[in-house]
Amino acid sequence: MIEILNPAQLPRAREAGALVGTILHTLRDRVTVGTNLLDVDRWTKAMILEAGGTSCYVDYAPSFGSGPFGHYICTSVNDAVLHGLPHDYRLADGDLLTLDLAVSLGGKVADSAITFVVGEARSPEDLAMIDATERALQAGIAAARPGARIGDLSHAIGTVLSEAGYLINVEFGGHGVGSTMHQDPHITNTGRPGRGYKLRPGLLLALEPWVMADTAELVTDPDGWTLRSATGCRTAHSEHTIAITEDGAEILTAPTVP
Known part of the structure; x- marks a missing residue:
């Protein structure tokens, strides 16, 4: 399904995006050496519920996972890059942490990720x-x-990643969003220009470049969710939800901070 929002629906998508961006910004400021991933999940739950939002992950059970996910945020550390299942781990100095968050608010979904x-x-x-x-x-x-x-x-996306020297996995990439978290069209992180679905105002897209330092191959943890680099190398992932407008694209998941 490809969902096109009308102008009256876009403010709700902006509210969802602002919530997601602000939660990620708050978590980045709060996480320190020694923080437990389960605490990150609890903090996320509290912020989502306080805002009147709904997690897109707790009941999420796609064919590629071992669902339901059962947590409020993806926490991927070091060689983990996607769908990191929060668990009892205290972050160490120098760890690479990716936080990936999708929330529904007012019937519209926003999805974003940061690595730091x-x-x-x-x-x-x-x-x-x-x-x-x-x-x-x-x-x-x-x-x-x-x-x-x-x-x-x-x-x-692929030109930047390739020129930086990274191999690109095309199994997982960006996607449409709207009233649900994962919609068409699928957006691979490399491709040929001039091909595929034509963008229209009102379309929401989650773009999410991610790479692994020396491989494009993933392996899945025994938890059935966490995806890691096959070689054990480190990883990074960045994502924003955008709205296609008459003039271009509007980033919806930028944080709203004082």
């Missing part, structure tokens, strides 16, 4: 990898406008 170093950054390669996903995300957003094709976004 806990404590002191010890490796310039980690920072370069995060930077590459953030630059790829911005390139994908810049390519998003009415009349553009999904392949234009994929190509923009």
